[in-house]
Amino acid sequence: MKKELPKAYEPSLYEDGIYEKWEESGFFNPDKLTGEPYSIMMPPPNVTGVLHLGHALENTLMDVMARYQRMNGRKVLLLPGTDHAAVATQAKVEKLLVEQGSKNPRQELGREGLLERIREYADASKATILSQIRKMGTSCDWSRLAYTFDEARSKAVNEVFVKMHNDGLIYRGYRVVNWSVKGQSTCSDDELVHVERPAKLYTFRYSKDFPIAIATTRPETKLGDTAVAVNPNHAEYKKYVGEIYTVDIGAAKPLEIRIIADEAVDPNFGTGALGVTPAHSAVDFEMYEKQKAKGEPIGLVQVIGQDGRMTAEAGAAYQGLTVEEAREKFVGWLKDNGLLLKEEEASQNVGTSDRFGDVVEALPMTQWFVAVNKKIPGKDKTLKELMHEAVTSGHNGDPEQKITITPERFQKIYRNWIDNLRDWCISRQVWWGHRIPVWYDKKLDKEIYVTKNIAGEGGIYVETKPPKGDSWIQDEDTLDTWFSSGLWTFSTLGWPDGINDLKTFHPTSWMQMGYEILFFWMARMILMTTYTLDQIPFRDVYIHGMLRDELGKKFSKSSGNNVDPLDVIKEYGTDALRFSLVSGIAPGNDSRFYGEKAEGARNMVNKLWNIYRFAISNFPPSPKQEIKNEECTVSDLWLLGEMRRLIAGVTQDLNGYNFSQAGEKLREFTWNKLADWYLEVSKFEKAGKKPEILSKILEDLLKLWHPFMPFVTETINREMGENDLLMIQRWPDEKFYKDISSRDGSVPNFELIQQIITAIRNARTEHKIEPSKKIKALIYAGGEKELVESQAGLIKNLRTGIGDLEIKEKGEGLGQAIFLAVGGIEIYLLGAKDETKERSRIEKEIARLEKLIAANEIKLANEEFVAKAPAAVVGKEKEKINAWREEMSKLKAQLTNQ
RNA sequence: GCGCGCUUAGCUCAGUUGGUUAGAGCGUUGCGUUUACAUCGCAAAUGUCGGGGGUUCGAGCCCCUCAGCGCGCACCA
Numbered sequence: 001m002k003k004e005l006p007k008a009y010e011p012s013l014y015e016d017g018i019y020e021k022w023e024e025s026g027f028f029n030p031d032k033l034t035g036e037p038y039s040i041m042m043p044p045p046n047v048t049g050v051l052h053l054g055h056a057l058e059n060t061l062m063d064v065m066a067r068y069q070r071m072n073g074r075k076v077l078l079l080p081g082t083d084h085a086a087v088a089t090q091a092k093v094e095k096l097l098v099e100q101g102s103k104n105p106r107q108e109l110g111r112e113g114l115l116e117r118i119r120e121y122a123d124a125s126k127a128t129i130l131s132q133i134r135k136m137g138t139s140c141d142w143s144r145l146a147y148t149f150d151e152a153r154s155k156a157v158n159e160v161f162v163k164m165h166n167d168g169l170i171y172r173g174y175r176v177v178n179w180s181v182k183g184q185s186t187c188s189d190d191e192l193v194h195v196e197r198p199a200k201l202y203t204f205r206y207s208k209d210f211p212i213a214i215a216t217t218r219p220e221t222k223l224g225d226t227a228v229a230v231n232p233n234h235a236e237y238k239k240y241v242g243e244i245y246t247v248d249i250g251a252a253k254p255l256e257i258r259i260i261a262d263e264a265v266d267p268n269f270g271t272g273a274l275g276v277t278p279a280h281s282a283v284d285f286e287m288y289e290k291q292k293a294k295g296e297p298i299g300l301v302q303v304i305g306q307d308g309r310m311t312a313e314a315g316a317a318y319q320g321l322t323v324e325e326a327r328e329k330f331v332g333w334l335k336d337n338g339l340l341l342k343e344e345e346a347s348q349n350v351g352t353s354d355r356f357g358d359v360v361e362a363l364p365m366t367q368w369f370v371a372v373n374k375k376i377p378g379k380d381k382t383l384k385e386l387m388h389e390a391v392t393s394g395h396n397g398d399p400e401q402k403i404t405i406t407p408e409r410f411q412k413i414y415r416n417w418i419d420n421l422r423d424w425c426i427s428r429q430v431w432w433g434h435r436i437p438v439w440y441d442k443k444l445d446k447e448i449y450v451t452k453n454i455a456g457e458g459g460i461y462v463e464t465k466p467p468k469g470d471s472w473i474q475d476e477d478t479l480d481t482w483f484s485s486g487l488w489t490f491s492t493l494g495w496p497d498g499i500n501d502l503k504t505f506h507p508t509s510w511m512q513m514g515y516e517i518l519f520f521w522m523a524r525m526i527l528m529t530t531y532t533l534d535q536i537p538f539r540d541v542y543i544h545g546m547l548r549d550e551l552g553k554k555f556s557k558s559s560g561n562n563v564d565p566l567d568v569i570k571e572y573g574t575d576a577l578r579f580s581l582v583s584g585i586a587p588g589n590d591s592r593f594y595g596e597k598a599e600g601a602r603n604m605v606n607k608l609w610n611i612y613r614f615a616i617s618n619f620p621p622s623p624k625q626e627i628k629n630e631e632c633t634v635s636d637l638w639l640l641g642e643m644r645r646l647i648a649g650v651t652q653d654l655n656g657y658n659f660s661q662a663g664e665k666l667r668e669f670t671w672n673k674l675a676d677w678y679l680e681v682s683k684f685e686k687a688g689k690k691p692e693i694l695s696k697i698l699e700d701l702l703k704l705w706h707p708f709m710p711f712v713t714e715t716i717n718r719e720m721g722e723n724d725l726l727m728i729q730r731w732p733d734e735k736f737y738k739d740i741s742s743r744d745g746s747v748p749n750f751e752l753i754q755q756i757i758t759a760i761r762n763a764r765t766e767h768k769i770e771p772s773k774k775i776k777a778l779i780y781a782g783g784e785k786e787l788v789e790s791q792a793g794l795i796k797n798l799r800t801g802i803g804d805l806e807i808k809e810k811g812e813g814l815g816q817a818i819f820l821a822v823g824g825i826e827i828y829l830l831g832a833k834d835e836t837k838e839r840s841r842i843e844k845e846i847a848r849l850e851k852l853i854a855a856n857e858i859k860l861a862n863e864e865f866v867a868k869a870p871a872a873v874v875g876k877e878k879e880k881i882n883a884w885r886e887e888m889s890k891l892k893a894q895l896t897n898q
Numbered sequence: 899g900c901g902c903g904c905u906u907a908g909c910u911c912a913g914u915u916g917g918u919u920a921g922a923g924c925g926u927u928g929c930g931u932u933u934a935c936a937u938c939g940c941a942a943a944u945g946u947c948g949g950g951g952g953u954u955c956g957a958g959c960c961c962c963u964c965a966g967c968g969c970g971c972a973c974c975a
Binding site for chain 2: 005007008009194201214215216217218229264265266269270271273274275276281282283284286349409410412413416417420515516519550552583584585586588589590591592594596597599600601602603604605606607609610611612613614615616617618652653656658660661664667668675676679680683758761762764765766768771799848851852855859862863864865866867868869870872873874876877879880
């Protein structure tokens with residue numbers, strides 16, 4: 001016998017050592033594995049901080065799949081990485097610097113200086129993240145560790161940028177974009193967080209004689225109005241269409257307002273007309289473009305600048321004011337001049353910057369865009385269409401290249417998003433990120449490359465590497481972080497240089513992510529990969545929900561409810577954390593995390609530990625012997641059959657990504673079947689081949705648990721004297737159990753024995769029989785006499801307190817005994833009866849059966865049910881009712897007997 | 899405004915093509931210290947599956963509708 005194991009599993013004693021063993025083995029690296037490739041790319045955590053519970057969940061999900069597939073004999077690659085998270089990281093570091101007293105980090109440190117500070121922060125954060133991933137037990141291939149901002153990934157970024165530019169899919173354009181004044185950068189439409197806030201809706205006229213009143217929540221922008229749009233069918237207003245009015249409302253120059261027609265204007269909303277501000281509204285800018293195309297151009301007057309203050313064009317009275325100040329002033333002016341018609345409370349939806357938090361201004365600027373509605377050369381398809389077909393017909397219409405999304409409903413959400421997708425603004429003015437691989441001829445006036453679209457006009461150089469000579473200057477801007485993460489499934493596999501990994505592992509097998517980055521990330525990966533590689537990035541996507549605290553609130557720094565996974569690990573162990581995270585979750589649904597959950601999982605881990613502790617000391621490993629069906633006891637066969645079902649069930653659940661259900665099945669088997677019954681049986685039943693059976697079951701059970709609880713299972717495996725790592729053992733096969741568990745094609749009914757035992761225990765409790773008091777039992781087992789007799793030892797010993805047991809086929813009822821009916825079996829407990837309790841117990845039981853029988857009678861009396869339901873269903877119902885009737889008649893007889 | 903999700907035991911949640919008496923964990927109640935485990939054991943209680951309607955032999959599951967909560971999208975000025 002080996003050394004005595006501690007009573008309770010102590011995770012901290014083993015976890016680090018086990019992880020080292022795994023790493024040393026080299027099996028995290030697929031190069032050391034054979035079989036069909038299976039690949040998962042880890043969604044790279046942002047280097048903005050440390051991992052939170054959401055990451056812990058992701059690591060668990062991925063690692064469960066990776067370990068499961070590895071045990072299935074697949075050549076598994078789980079590739080780890082981190083994301084430089086451009087804006088997010090810069091915003092974070094700038095915030096820290098400001099907290100440390102810096103007024104304007106960009107100005108004070110300069111580009112290189114600030115980048116250095118961000119790099120330091122990112123490196124520290126990255127190191128923490130990677131060590132956290134290890135602590136989670138994640139079996140990823142560290143030799144392939146990637147970073148969105150490292151050399152290989154940057155190269156891929158440049159390649160794709162240039163390719164798209166050459167295909168005309170990336171262009172430089174002047175248009176209204178979202179501008180964060182605080183962050184001094186653009187952001188994409190998806191990065192806006194819309195918030196509802198109260199606002200005032202003002203209705204006014206530009207001048208006394210202007211024929212149409214308009215309404216607005218942003219009066220200060222009206223200083224830049226150049227048109228009024230009306231519905232072309234508006235009874236009153238349509239006659240004005242085409243007219244141009246010159247009005248002076250205080251802007252630098254009098255405004256020329258053209259009345260234009262636009263179908264989108266709702267004649268019944270507000271005043272039925274819309275003041276058009278092309279410089280400060282994306283929608284109005286589209287009208288501006290439309291008018292230009294029509295040859296009836298309207299002006300574009302930018303009254304708000306990049307600093308968030310009014311420009312010179314807004315007029316001397318407003319220049320330099322903030323928008324709020326200007327608003328107040330302009331409304332005052334309207335009032336003073338009798339032009340304000342109405343002022344009412346309204347609510348307004350404003351876009352705020354996800355990362356900087358300020359309200360985003362719409363400003364016209366020259367930026368880089370990805371054209372999603374333009375045909376790809378040689379493809380006759382747009383990027384949008386590529387994104388669409390990947391989840392519907394399959395890429396290029398090939399069903400083999402179709403992405404499956406779990407749960408299904410997210411497919412609809414994704415398609416809906418694509419339909420509303422506009423060109424993607426990819427240039428950012430933050431410094432932390434991939435510098436746009438575009439150079440301009442220094443000889444050009446700087447003004448030209450800053451403000452004008454000069455593509456195709458010479459003087460611009462778009463290549464993956466800088467041009468020769470020093471007459472070039474690189475574009476100041478960096479790329480949206482999602483541009484690089486969009487390449488993640490293949491930039492991590494060596495593209496464009498090495499293609500071996502790419503060939504082996506792409507498209508990747510499985511991807512998991514939270515629904516909150518469905519558009520940001522999944523959509524961009526599909527776009528980038530189908531375009532660049534002509535392949536889908538992954539076959540299956542699993543969408544998980546968000547973790548919330550026990551009150552259902554989001555975890556966040558600001559609400560102070562953040563939980564550090566490492567703290568949970570310290571208290572309960574990694575396996576407990578992992579198991580608690582996947583317990584009770586459903587795809588796409590949010591779930592809550594709280595201490596009791598981890599505690600419950602910890603208890604499960606400990607239970608497992610003690611099961612093996614018991615087995616090791618009571619059933620020392622013996623040379624493997626063949627187990628024959630005839631040598632098995634009834635309980636052996638029962639457990640073997642249950643094990644067979646467990647293997648089949650867990651395998652099926654994992655194949656279908658039903659992590660929670662797989663875990664539940666394992667818990668049920670391990671605790672309620674193996675520990676509560678079989679091990680208890682094994683303390684009394686010494687016949688047969690218990691050691692061999694137990695050893696086989698425990699060996700396989702350890703494997704089934706391993707994906708969920710890698711540390712404790714690997715530890716037990718070692719404690720049992722195994723030298724080979726559990727991690728690479730083969731996933732259990734149900735065949736062995738299938739062959740052995742049935743006797744003559746049927747399985748002895750051990751559950752009946754369990755029911756008898758439970759019924760006796762129940763009766764003892766109800767009759768308040770002292771636990772130590774032995775009682776006598778008489779069983780009329782009818783056709784089951786042989787079975788019950790064979791299990792007499794168990795019936796006496798498994799906490800039933802029966803001293804004397806007699807089993808007959810049938811006989812007279814005993815009025816003076818406690819009576820139990822289990823199926824067709826009659827049980828009499830003698831010597832401790834409580835008359836009143838017995839009577840009420842039996843009456844209750846009869847009432848329960850009567851209800852069941854009544855409901856069933858109605859069902860069976862229904863001719864349609866009998867005629868239309870499958871015969872098997874009807875047959876079952878008949879069997880049921882017969883059994884209940886038999887049981888009830890016995891109970892009734894007992895009642896009259898008393 | 900459009901769309902999506904949720905509503906199942908006191909709490910947190912599972913429930914995969916509609917078919918036994920709807921489940922788990924935690925909590926609660928009673929009993930227990932039987933040497934693997936008190937991070938334990940045994941026994942038990944608790945549900946008109948949000949309301950209403952429909953389809954069906956049969957609905958927690960499908961359809962319609964209403965309500966509450968949450969979320970996403972959206973150019974209603």
